[in-house]
Amino acid sequence: MNFLWPYALAALIGVPAAVLIALWRARRREVPVASLLLWQSLARKLADSGRKRRTVLDLPLVLAAVSALLLGIAAAGPVLSHAGIRGRTVLLVLDRSASMKMNQNGTARWDLARREAHRLLDELSAQDRVYVAAGPQADPVRVGPLGPAEAGKLLDTLQPTDRPANLADDLSRALAAAEAIRPFSAVVFTDDPAAAPPEAIGGAGAIAVVSVGGPADNVFFTRFGFSATAAVAGDDACRILLGVKNSGGPRDVTLCLAADDGGARTGAPAARSVHLDAGAEHTEIFEGDFAAARFLAAKIEADDSLAADNLLYAVRPPERHVRVLLQGNDNPFIEAALKVFPSVEIVHGAASAGQAAAAAGLAEFDIVICNGVSPGAISFPGPVVVIDPTETFGPIAVGPPVDDPKITTLASGSILDDTGLADARIRSARRITVAATAAGARVLAASDRGPMVVENANVICLGFSLDRSNTDWMLKPGFPVFWAKVMERLSPDGRRGFVSYPTGQDAAVPPADGARTAVRVLPERGEQFELPAQEESFRTELAGLYELSSHGQPQSLLAFNLLDSAESSTKGSTGLFTREMIKEHVPDVGSGRAAGRSSWLLMNLVLAAGVVSLLAHWYLKQ
Numbered sequence: 001m002n003f004l005w006p007y008a009l010a011a012l013i014g015v016p017a018a019v020l021i022a023l024w025r026a027r028r029r030e031v032p033v034a035s036l037l038l039w040q041s042l043a044r045k046l047a048d049s050g051r052k053r054r055t056v057l058d059l060p061l062v063l064a065a066v067s068a069l070l071l072g073i074a075a076a077g078p079v080l081s082h083a084g085i086r087g088r089t090v091l092l093v094l095d096r097s098a099s100m101k102m103n104q105n106g107t108a109r110w111d112l113a114r115r116e117a118h119r120l121l122d123e124l125s126a127q128d129r130v131y132v133a134a135g136p137q138a139d140p141v142r143v144g145p146l147g148p149a150e151a152g153k154l155l156d157t158l159q160p161t162d163r164p165a166n167l168a169d170d171l172s173r174a175l176a177a178a179e180a181i182r183p184f185s186a187v188v189f190t191d192d193p194a195a196a197p198p199e200a201i202g203g204a205g206a207i208a209v210v211s212v213g214g215p216a217d218n219v220f221f222t223r224f225g226f227s228a229t230a231a232v233a234g235d236d237a238c239r240i241l242l243g244v245k246n247s248g249g250p251r252d253v254t255l256c257l258a259a260d261d262g263g264a265r266t267g268a269p270a271a272r273s274v275h276l277d278a279g280a281e282h283t284e285i286f287e288g289d290f291a292a293a294r295f296l297a298a299k300i301e302a303d304d305s306l307a308a309d310n311l312l313y314a315v316r317p318p319e320r321h322v323r324v325l326l327q328g329n330d331n332p333f334i335e336a337a338l339k340v341f342p343s344v345e346i347v348h349g350a351a352s353a354g355q356a357a358a359a360a361g362l363a364e365f366d367i368v369i370c371n372g373v374s375p376g377a378i379s380f381p382g383p384v385v386v387i388d389p390t391e392t393f394g395p396i397a398v399g400p401p402v403d404d405p406k407i408t409t410l411a412s413g414s415i416l417d418d419t420g421l422a423d424a425r426i427r428s429a430r431r432i433t434v435a436a437t438a439a440g441a442r443v444l445a446a447s448d449r450g451p452m453v454v455e456n457a458n459v460i461c462l463g464f465s466l467d468r469s470n471t472d473w474m475l476k477p478g479f480p481v482f483w484a485k486v487m488e489r490l491s492p493d494g495r496r497g498f499v500s501y502p503t504g505q506d507a508a509v510p511p512a513d514g515a516r517t518a519v520r521v522l523p524e525r526g527e528q529f530e531l532p533a534q535e536e537s538f539r540t541e542l543a544g545l546y547e548l549s550s551h552g553q554p555q556s557l558l559a560f561n562l563l564d565s566a567e568s569s570t571k572g573s574t575g576l577f578t579r580e581m582i583k584e585h586v587p588d589v590g591s592g593r594a595a596g597r598s599s600w601l602l603m604n605l606v607l608a609a610g611v612v613s614l615l616a617h618w619y620l621k622q
Contacts, residue, residue: 004077014068022061063617070610094134095190097165102305109213113189124148133174161541163504164564167195191572213572217248220309220568226497246276254301259293313559314498325365328373333474337483388465395438399431405447420478429464500559506537
């Protein structure tokens with residue numbers, strides 16, 4: 001047996017107190033009487049027998065002592081521990097998204113949520129167990145089981161990130177991970193209660209959503225764009241487009257844009273004053289010469305509720321030469337489309353693609369184009385575009401030619417979108433099929449005569465030749481668009497003027513011959529990460545500008561920004577946690593029950609016995 005409230009055992013001081021009081025009341029006292037004749041014979045008998053006078057504990061005294069003992073034990077909450085009976089289990093799901101940094105009357109929403117979580121933990125007993133799941137999804141915190149005190153210490157170490165949140169996914173993952181600890185009560189702390197839909201929490205037991213925060217004024221960046229204005233003329237003039245939105249009342253803000261060439265400013269920051277109506281969106285265009293700029297920094301000068309979305313960074317990635325191996329037949333249309341990109345180098349290959357020696361040589365190329373030939377069994381890690389193959393290769397089967405096929409369907413969201421292939425005239429094409437069991441296999445374009453363009457992992461196969469006698473696709477504006485999309489698969493950002501990533505998204509990093517260090521240098525230095533040499537990507541939850549270094553030497557810059565309208569728009573409600581909600585969604589919270597129903601049964605029995613004993617004592621005294 002143990003006690004839920006052992007400090008209440010101090011009430012047992014009433015046991016010796018009751019005995020002492022009874023003894024004091026039974027002490028020898030002088031009483032005036034009319035005559036001692038009645039006691040003379042008794043006094044002689046006592047003297048003759050040699051017995052000494054003593055106080056005899058009567059029944060009322062025993063009942064008084066037993067009452068004090070039982071009531072003192074009942075006040076301490078006696079518990080009988082039985083195998084298989086445990087304390088309550090509570091799952092805390094915490095929203096750590098960027099909007100939790102918003103201030104409400106000088107207090108961040110995160111601080112409000114953490115305060116309410118501490119209130120819940122204070123109501124739990126030492127025997128209860130707490131699991132903590134704190135998003136965002138990319139790097140979740142899942143800890144448990146913890147005691148309430150340990151969970152409180154963990155809460156004090158957690159902080160919100162600069163990432164948007166998908167609370168429905170975070171909640172679903174937390175509940176799936178908690179399946180082994182059923183039954184449990186789940187409590188979600190967020191500023192967006194609508195983000196926890198019923199279908200995400202159905203059948204999970206008792207779940208409460210604690211919403212914190214109310215409407216707050218906020219101005220934030222919604223887009224960053226870059227466009228060259230005179231690339232043909234050969235100069236470096238360009239336009240920077242900054243999109244902003246106001247989710248609060250009407251206000252005037254100042255937009256600033258500065259360029260940096262590695263320490264010295266290329267010029268004074270450009271500043272524009274903009275008036276934003278309530279809920280208004282606005283795009284401001286800055287034009288200038290940013291040829292020497294390593295990165296751009298944009299800022300909204302506004303005193304609002306969230307600082308993370310008032311800063312924007314973009315970097316100019318290092319130039320990277322893209323080597324393309326063109327095997328088989330030469331094609332001026334393909335070469336012209338690829339030469340739109342100045343960083344592309346085309347190499348004509350004469351070696352047979354089926355030779356082992358050729359496989360070793362392919363490693364120095366970023367993309368292989370097989371025009372009128374089959375690639376054979378060579379495994380190439382980069383994209384391979386096969387045009388009018390002559391024989392089956394790998395899981396891709398090549399059929400006999402068919403005349404006058406007409407494109408009927410294009411795969412939605414594929415590399416053929418906006419390429420004009422659906423309107424192209426094709427005189428002859430081979431029927432191309434790919435095994436359904438192949439990884440990443442799908443038909444990108446189909447005709448009335450069967451599939452014509454298929455994809456398998458990194459291989460794209462076209463079943464028709466690209467010459468003017470067979471098709472007019474090369475003459476359509478969408479033909480260069482197709483090759484631009486192929487090139488984007490290699491280096492999505494290599495041909496853009498300035499680049500940034502949303503927080504939490506993977507950014508490709510250049511290879512290195514040793515471990516690297518990523519350090520946030522803006523808006524303030526800190527948040528250092530160690531990257532292994534084999535690591536090919538980097539992600540972070542905090543917005544800012546990060547510098548990658550290898551062997552102590554700066555290597556490149558990476559920019560991460562929030563840019564999430566759903567996260568920056570004001571939301572939340574003022575429905576904080578109440579004791580009634582705690583009692584409703586966490587069974588027996590505040591009761592201190594730690595070992596199931598038997599704890600209450602034992603305590604009630606002891607209390608009832610103490611009350612009966614007290615009543616019997618009172619009756620006998622009466």
